[in-house]
Amino acid sequence: MYFDTIDSTNAYLKKYWKKLPSETIVWASKQTGGYGRMKRKWISQRGGLWFSVLFKPKNRPMNPWHYVRLYTMSIKYVLSKYRLETVIKWPNDLLVNNKKICGILGEGIYTGNIVSAIIVGIGLNVNNIIPDDLKNIATSYVEEKNKELNLKKLLKQINSTAYYKYYLKYFKKDKISIFTKLWIKNLNIRHGDFIKVISQSIEKRGKIVSIHGDYLEIDFDGKIEKIYAGEVSVRKERI
Structure with missing residues (x-):
């Protein structure tokens, strides 16, 4: 589902999650009320890739953090194909030279004590220019490589990677711990740091x-x- 402008793709899915099928993707060119972990404001101007994914699987792990890791790993993999190497900052960011290029938020929808749905929100700086007051802590693909990417193609590549490379293979009760260990190996921190x-x-x-x-x-x-x-x-x- 595509919107030119929306308050928040996560907020949209939180409102309509019951009506929508699992793996629904909501994508917007601009968010007016984007937010990250701890409700921090996320500036979402045109040129970035702002989207959220709804998961309502049966017989799959339902911990929101698993789905955050799913997208940190997938975006890291796809960006490497565009010759941009990133590291995962525990627990939910991607960095390039210690600057944030991507933030990921996982939110659970609960029915009583049971997780009924998980929403993963992704904010990836792609073709957007970073404001001057944030340049020391954030970056984008265009600022690192001096060229733009096709956002629709990138969106498809990220979600295809998430689904086929990781989700179908590892999101099972007996495999999810293997995926977590793989994710830990890609973090920017190690034992003893x-x-x-x-x-x-x-x-x-x-x-x-x-x-x-x-x-x-x-x-x-x-x-x-x-x-x-x-x-x-x-x-x-x-x-």
Whole structure:
């Protein structure tokens, strides 16, 4: 489903998810109310690829974070075919030279305690020029490669990769842990790295003990704590 302008592709699917079939894609040239994790505003001007995907599968894992990983891996793979190498920033971003090029948001729709649907929202900077006040933290394909991509073709490539390369193969009870391990291998952090953990106005520095799908175990001056993906931002410290 294509819109020239919409408030938010995620918000649209959250409103109409019951009526729409699984794997419905909503794509817009411009979002006026785009948002990311922790409800941070996401600037969505023309030239970027802004879309959301609805999942209502039967007999598939229904953890929203699995679907975030599905798209970080798929977009990383597709961009590599356009000779742009990215790294995955735990838990939901793609970076080029430490600048964000893509953010991904997974949201669960609950019926009681049961997840009835999952919506994955993707914001990928492609042909859009990054505002001057964000150039030190964000980038786009056109700014990295000095050429534009066909957005409709790119959208199809990303979703085909997600579905055929990863979803059908790994999104099974006995295979999803294999996919999570594959995703961990593509992260920009490793065991033993020092990171800064930002939660609201609090910042702490620690050392990674172990990396899991939904959380990190961090050594804060001898005290081991679990840091969950939905609660904090994590930045790798430069030594």
